[in-house]
Amino acid sequence: MTQENDLSLALRVAQEAGEILRAHWATRAQLRVTTKRAGDFVSQADRAAEDHLRAALVLARPTDSWLGEETGAAGTTARRWIVDPLDGTTNFLRGIGHWAVSIALEDAGELTLGVVHDPVRRETFAATRGAGATLNGQPIQVAETARLGDALFGTGIPFGGMAHIDAHAADIARLMPQCAGVRRMGAAALDLAYVASGRLDGFWERRLQPWDIAAGLVLLREAGAQVEGWHMAERPEATGTVITATPALFPAFAACLRGQ
Template sequence: MAHVIDAVSQAGNGLLGFWADRAALSIEHKREGDFVSIADKRTEDLLRATLCQQGDGWLGEETARAPGLDTARRIWIVDPLDGTTNFLRGIGHWAVSVALQVDGVRVLGVVHDPVRHETFFALRGAGAFLNGAAIQGASTSRLQDALFGTGIPFGGMSGIDDHAADIARLMPHCAGVRRMGAAALDLAYVACGRLDGFWERRLQPWDIAGGLVLLQEAGLRIEGLDPAEQPEETGTVLTATPQLFDPFSRILRNTGA
């Protein structure tokens, strides 16, 4: 674990350098409203060179499926810069996210926030931590007191109407909804109790892999919007503390408050 945290911290320090001079970055459009910069690409290259051992598979946002992924026992799932739009606009909510999957099981997750000097990490079966201190989900017991996070589709993405309907159903029953723009960091906030839950549709594996390990080890319930689906497979995640999950999920699934 220590070498992974070191690698992610080094990547974060490099990103802080890019962030300080972000006006000079070369920016490309993946699609309408979705950006990538040289900061994303160089950070992924650094993490791959540091983390990958011979025979490891690699699934990263900027390089996608590397050769050998289907046969590798160990696979790194990496978002070098989750929250690129925030990063480029000078909004300090972005992170580096890393997960390790071994024989089909995600065993390690790290989400590092360089701006706040916060490193969330978890090992399967060993708990979840923030800067070395154990964390768990919030103790909020009433839905009307709960604060939730989400992501909202943008540009030409599908699902905008579905998500607007989700928010319209949920808002009358809770203390608020936050859309902060970095899913990995949002999931870490649920794991440490800053948010009581989170949902979003059709995320990519690198958006949620590290966060899912954190959630599991911090005692959160995790399902898909369809209970029969797995977030790891569909990218659609619904998570909350055990005491809030049932009423929260009924509203999001539109099966009654």
């Protein structure tokens, strides 16, 4: 029997985790929920989906390493799966249908594969390095928006006691007068997929975790987006801070956010 390739494997297990989450979504009022910190929750659904993903990936790729939001890191090999079993937990628990499964593969420190699966809309965004990005198997690319005044952006607004609330408020104050709008939808993986597919023209957020952005970064790069950290030389993989937009918009967008 031919071994399943990495993309087929990621697509399959993302769909399987999505079905687990859909079952919990139907009975979410009964879920046990704990609070990690103000505004940051974890439920039985998160844990069940991650348990399935980890078991399936370990079975298929027993020598690969692992990084999951709920179960942490395991292994030291160069190939590492980076997984968020439920990006948008607060949306999920509140009955807001904007949440996703996010799976990325890193090889020797470079992200090579990304899958973001939206079980509610049954949309699956996927990309492998050098092979382009797709939505449900059809090619996608970033929007052609060229003027900041026409552009719609996404972001994640800090909450609770996060130290960068004031800095983000200043970002919004600089950007809002110059663009067509900003959306805060509550699932960074989907926000990045929406930039890759042209639904949003750009996105920025500080201090995200690897599992929040790893798959989305692959999608963005393969769909033609420009991607940087807060400073030009920084990589979001290293800092957790991402600025991304269509190539035509990026210089003005980044300059506005950076206060230049």
